[in-house]
Amino acid sequence: MDADRKEILRHVFGDSSDSEDLEPGDGSDSDPTHFWEPIKQIKGLWLCRDLLSPQHQSSLLSTIQNEGWFTQASHNQAMRFGDLPAWADELSRSIQKVVLASDYVFDPIVLGSNDGVKENASPFPSDLLCREPLFDQLILNSYQPGEGICAHVDLMRFEDGIAILSLESSCVMDFSQVEGTSRENDPPVAKIPVYLTPGSLIFMSGEARYHWKHEINRTPGIQKWEGEELTQTRRISITLRKLCQVE
Numbered sequence: 001m002d003a004d005r006k007e008i009l010r011h012v013f014g015d016s017s018d019s020e021d022l023e024p025g026d027g028s029d030s031d032p033t034h035f036w037e038p039i040k041q042i043k044g045l046w047l048c049r050d051l052l053s054p055q056h057q058s059s060l061l062s063t064i065q066n067e068g069w070f071t072q073a074s075h076n077q078a079m080r081f082g083d084l085p086a087w088a089d090e091l092s093r094s095i096q097k098v099v100l101a102s103d104y105v106f107d108p109i110v111l112g113s114n115d116g117v118k119e120n121a122s123p124f125p126s127d128l129l130c131r132e133p134l135f136d137q138l139i140l141n142s143y144q145p146g147e148g149i150c151a152h153v154d155l156m157r158f159e160d161g162i163a164i165l166s167l168e169s170s171c172v173m174d175f176s177q178v179e180g181t182s183r184e185n186d187p188p189v190a191k192i193p194v195y196l197t198p199g200s201l202i203f204m205s206g207e208a209r210y211h212w213k214h215e216i217n218r219t220p221g222i223q224k225w226e227g228e229e230l231t232q233t234r235r236i237s238i239t240l241r242k243l244c245q246v247e
Helices: 003-013 054-066 086-100
Strands: 036-038 045-048 077-081 137-143 149-152 162-168 171-177 192-196 201-204 212-216 235-241
Touching (some): 045 192
Antiparallel strands (some): 036 045, 137 235, 149 212
């Protein structure tokens, strides 16, 4: 690892080049603990609310700013394919380590169970978690208050397994089922709201990735959680995906 890359990783993740600050702790009180929440109504949708601490979020935002991608108001998106920036590679590895250390990874899958948590007992299916690289495509978006994303399913040019990290403003992301993908005799499902706080990561695989659209409506007065309107500021999202291999 060259000196420049070490300095970038140290700035974002702390003194450990292996991003130990993002790994689950060894049991001591000072170590962070990461919890994965399954969104029960949507198979394959998981949320980690505390992936990055406020300090790590601030350092990551500074590193992104230093990339020079959002220096002008008209510049609100940046993409990278193949070789990702060092900090994005390290973020991918840290996500992988956090998942491997979770209690869900090696739980048995209970076939035929009506309990969505048991049917979907790991944030990352093992075939996705073990692929190399985990991600090779990066998209950063900068959203000003009032700016969101329309309901969509990510393009099929990307493989299963998509991670989205939220920074700065909190928001509600709504999920709606793609027409024609519901199981026979299942009742219609209303939009499923998911509250994303700064530093949280949401992961979509399987049904969540292919059978559900996701959107963020930041029209003034729309963003509410538990009856309270959310204060909207700039929101940065980091989406990590893997391109499909061309045969």
